[in-house]
Amino acid sequence: MSTPVPSQRVTMRKRIGEVLVEQGVISAEQLNDLLALQATTPGPRRRLGRLVVETGLANEKQLAMALAGALRLPLCDLAATRIDPEVARKLPRAIAEKAGILILSATAGEIPRIAVVDPTDVVSLDEVRLHLRTRDVYVSVAVERDLRQALARVWSLASDAGVVSNLLDDFNAGDLGANADEQTSESSAEDAPIVRLVDMLIVDAVAQRASDIHVETQREGVRVRFRVDGVLRDVTSAPRSAAAAVTRRLKILAGLDIAERRRPQDGRAKIVAGGKKVDCRVSTLPSLYGEKVVLRLLPQGTELPGTETLGMEPDQLAMLMHAVKEPQGLVLITGPTGAGKTSTLYAALNEVSTPDKNVVTLEDPVEVTLPGITQVNIQSKAGMTFAAGLRAVLRQDPDVVLVGEIRDLETAEHALAAAMTGHLVLSTLHTTSAVAAVSRLVDMGTPAFLLAPSLSLVVAQRLVRKPCLGCAEPTIPDEATRLALSISLETVTAGTPVLGRGCDQCGHSGYRGRTGIYEVLPVTPELRDALRGGGDERQVAEAARLSGVRSLRASGLLKALRGETTYEEVLRVTAGEGVPEIWCTGCGGGLTAGMVCCPWCATPVGHGQCSGCAKPMEENWRVCPWCRVPRESSVDIPVQALGSPGGAIPLPLIPSPASASGARF
Numbered sequence: 001m002s003t004p005v006p007s008q009r010v011t012m013r014k015r016i017g018e019v020l021v022e023q024g025v026i027s028a029e030q031l032n033d034l035l036a037l038q039a040t041t042p043g044p045r046r047r048l049g050r051l052v053v054e055t056g057l058a059n060e061k062q063l064a065m066a067l068a069g070a071l072r073l074p075l076c077d078l079a080a081t082r083i084d085p086e087v088a089r090k091l092p093r094a095i096a097e098k099a100g101i102l103i104l105s106a107t108a109g110e111i112p113r114i115a116v117v118d119p120t121d122v123v124s125l126d127e128v129r130l131h132l133r134t135r136d137v138y139v140s141v142a143v144e145r146d147l148r149q150a151l152a153r154v155w156s157l158a159s160d161a162g163v164v165s166n167l168l169d170d171f172n173a174g175d176l177g178a179n180a181d182e183q184t185s186e187s188s189a190e191d192a193p194i195v196r197l198v199d200m201l202i203v204d205a206v207a208q209r210a211s212d213i214h215v216e217t218q219r220e221g222v223r224v225r226f227r228v229d230g231v232l233r234d235v236t237s238a239p240r241s242a243a244a245a246v247t248r249r250l251k252i253l254a255g256l257d258i259a260e261r262r263r264p265q266d267g268r269a270k271i272v273a274g275g276k277k278v279d280c281r282v283s284t285l286p287s288l289y290g291e292k293v294v295l296r297l298l299p300q301g302t303e304l305p306g307t308e309t310l311g312m313e314p315d316q317l318a319m320l321m322h323a324v325k326e327p328q329g330l331v332l333i334t335g336p337t338g339a340g341k342t343s344t345l346y347a348a349l350n351e352v353s354t355p356d357k358n359v360v361t362l363e364d365p366v367e368v369t370l371p372g373i374t375q376v377n378i379q380s381k382a383g384m385t386f387a388a389g390l391r392a393v394l395r396q397d398p399d400v401v402l403v404g405e406i407r408d409l410e411t412a413e414h415a416l417a418a419a420m421t422g423h424l425v426l427s428t429l430h431t432t433s434a435v436a437a438v439s440r441l442v443d444m445g446t447p448a449f450l451l452a453p454s455l456s457l458v459v460a461q462r463l464v465r466k467p468c469l470g471c472a473e474p475t476i477p478d479e480a481t482r483l484a485l486s487i488s489l490e491t492v493t494a495g496t497p498v499l500g501r502g503c504d505q506c507g508h509s510g511y512r513g514r515t516g517i518y519e520v521l522p523v524t525p526e527l528r529d530a531l532r533g534g535g536d537e538r539q540v541a542e543a544a545r546l547s548g549v550r551s552l553r554a555s556g557l558l559k560a561l562r563g564e565t566t567y568e569e570v571l572r573v574t575a576g577e578g579v580p581e582i583w584c585t586g587c588g589g590g591l592t593a594g595m596v597c598c599p600w601c602a603t604p605v606g607h608g609q610c611s612g613c614a615k616p617m618e619e620n621w622r623v624c625p626w627c628r629v630p631r632e633s634s635v636d637i638p639v640q641a642l643g644s645p646g647g648a649i650p651l652p653l654i655p656s657p658a659s660a661s662g663a664r665f
Helices: 016-022 028-040 048-054 060-071 093-099 122-132 144-154 162-167 177-183 186-190 192-207 240-254 314-325 341-352 386-393 409-420 434-444 448-454 479-485 489-493 525-532 537-546 552-561 567-573
Strands: 101-105 113-116 138-141 210-217 221-228 231-239 265-273 276-287 290-298 329-334 359-363 374-377 400-403 424-429 455-467 472-474 498-500 511-522
Touching (some): 060 138, 093 144, 101 144, 113 144, 144 192, 192 221, 192 265, 221 240, 240 276, 314 455, 329 434, 341 424, 341 455, 434 455, 434 525, 434 537, 448 455, 455 552, 455 567, 479 567, 511 567
Parallel strands (some): 329 455, 359 374, 400 424
Antiparallel strands (some): 210 221, 472 498
């Protein structure tokens, strides 16, 4: 931000509507319509600038640029501005958030500098002068979204390690020693400092887009971590003496038994955090030094992504939409815990949930409530298992059934039978790939006559982090990353790879937000033939290859090439996928068992097979006993196996464009 001059001191008395009309952002007629909407909307008076954005007449950046240009004020880039939380907190939080004002500097003897959303709001500016005890302020205009995020970081527990200590100054639990959990009075959970601390934790987690809050009681104190974009990060800590009170407060919110400390408990809570309703799933676990509490922050039904925002490639999305629009069939979503399977299922449900269809879900537990459908909680102790629930649901005249997870043969058989008899069934399976999901069903003992005609589509997925837009810059992945991913430097430079350097907006991680990478396996006639033949994994994999299935790593590399994620993130998420069993001695490229030559450099490869019939031969045989081809004619070039003794495992070399066409995805 450039150094301000005295002429930038705020002396204007224009209204924001007049400025926007002068700048051509809106017309006079549109201004009158907005003023009428502002006057007739019930509830607190809404800012005109917010109405302009909500009605689609301009975006937040256009609005900020118009105000800055009309009033001859600088436009503040908060992503590149260092913000001191102590300075920013000189203005009370309620005033800062209501008026959209952030104090950037307030050094004694100098004119304070502030960033504002609406510089025409002279009442709020006067209030800032009153709190700072100054006659003048230097004003710059900021994009509202960026300023709101900056304010959330200013009052974040992670921004200042002393916030918790200051908050608990009035909380005096005494020196409780090793038996703190047993001796803390039950009324301590209601002490105002503890209530405020727990509320701040939840508000902070929502502001940072956390999916989970981990409150862990340890020897030296209470450790608090948030899972943001799939990765845990330390947020703050609290004194050991406050551990029992914090745990008890969380139990009270979830309706759990505060006297039970020896057994795990589960519950739910509906909390209002920062004016926003938050649905939480709360789990407690007894540990060595006390109870650990984990809060899963559940999204609202209106916050679930649509199918177009899942991150699928156009051809993959088309296959998914074709499968869920069919009146019957089984669609499987696979992946590890935290891979976004539930979001994909709900997005697909939204596509098929219409008034003319009866949609029923079986979940353990129901995480997100959706309007217009019937959702059933699984209660295994009461005999309400997935299999029992599915049998009951099929007598409820369903059109679409969502089964939270296929865990056993009985559930699998019921799901496949339902799919074969005129129902669309959506479910999940915990496997690493789409091919492995098909093999898992076969290994469970699913009959081929059920599996082959019923299965419609299998989707494997992972979530990768996106580079932070506030600090992303062009980059080239290092050689080790390129070798591990088997991509050439020429391939990388042909795209637009980026990497975040870290900033306040992303918590200095370089990443902000996540998107999905997918492997979509349609059940083709060739795959059905493989299933009827026994469903051997190699046969299924070959059928998938022939149908042109793009692997998870290939999907991730496409996104990294376009700058939608990073190569390092693709390597982290797909670690272990596509690792070759053997390496070519000519170019070092990865090979698959059974290859007779390297596909990258054409070097012959031998594994002790006959060159005539490819059957294995003993080392001391002189002729092949099956086709009589002499051993001298057989190719027997040694190949170094992955993990073989005698030295380090060589990484595959990257062939030049002349030796391999295109990227080796």
